[in-house]
Amino acid sequence: MTIATQAETRSARSRSTEMELKSRMLEGLDGDGRSHAALLRAATPLLRSFFGRRLHDDVSEIEDLVQETLIALHTRRGSFDRERAFTPWLFSIARHKLVDHFRRAVRHQPIDGLEDILVTEGFEQSSNAAMDVDRLLQTLPAKQARAIRETKIHGLSVADVAARVGISVSDVKVSVHRGLKALSGCLATERCR
């Protein structure tokens, strides 16, 4: 799929955001400090909502991750490919920081009373449910499974998923629709494997 058709199908709003962010990024790379500041300021609300959707309550944690991502965006901007879109690059870094955060959180989980925490938070049910969902998604083609996981479980918008995977918005919608239809079909007949 060419860049042109991707851009055509992407919603007008996210397209203008992407163009705006990318031109600020390119100017910043050429040494324009004001453009760079504008880029970081524009990225901040995007990152807040990205982390906010995933770490529902903890405001200070969200802000820490936003700042860490801004610093990484700044120190590792040499890894940005000027030929490519900016938003997928930004969210890849954010996702990397989020994964790292979860990894640290697991390592620093206090042992005392851990059992109570897990039980009270419905950990068992939710992790069993997550495993069931994973198993079901594995029966689908990779593209459909990914479209469902990113939109329905991780809570990304269809446009974000399209930009990240590099396929059109309608392709994402169709994949989600077909995947859900296939799953409901196999669940009804109990032949999911």
Next chain:
Amino acid sequence: MDTDALIEALARDAKPVPRRSFERRMAAGLSLGASFAFLMLVTGLGIQHDLLTAAVTPGFWGKAAYTSSLAMIGLLLSAQLARPSTRRLRGAWLVAAPIALLAVFAAAELAGIDPNTRSGLVREPLWTCVPLILALAVPIFIGLAGAIRQMAPTMLRAAGAAAGLATSGLAATLYGLYCQQLSATYILTRYTLAIALFSALGALIGPRLFRW
């Protein structure tokens, strides 16, 4: 620290990033390491003395093509993996192509050997050249890994393996200047073993090495 203050501080530090800085850093790290490995080769092992006569044989070039194509594929993958991405890796299957091609040559070579005398079969043990290739790969890996660390890899294990493939492929190419063996079977087993071992080592240390 307040996020707005952080942004101001970062923006004051917005030095220009030269175009192609990614490619330049990767190339600089690789060539620095390779120069060091070449120095190790010349001083420690020495270049084969009949290099000029060897250089006209197709076997010499075939060997160089095998190892350098693996190095090129490793570099292609390293360049993709040094950048943050959730895209699927492209070109990983290419690794199989040179190995399969050399396996065909090796099979033809073995078929041509008289099974009764088994003359012509190289009977050096497996570990003769493997450690030397691994040793030459170390400085090149340090150079390339140093460059990748400054980028933003997100698939750390794969990045380590790709860097290992690129650098051990290059090390094996350099080693080919010293080693006079041109047998396809010999190269398929020894050189490939060394490259596979070093790539596995890269995959092993990648997550620690490239963490950010």
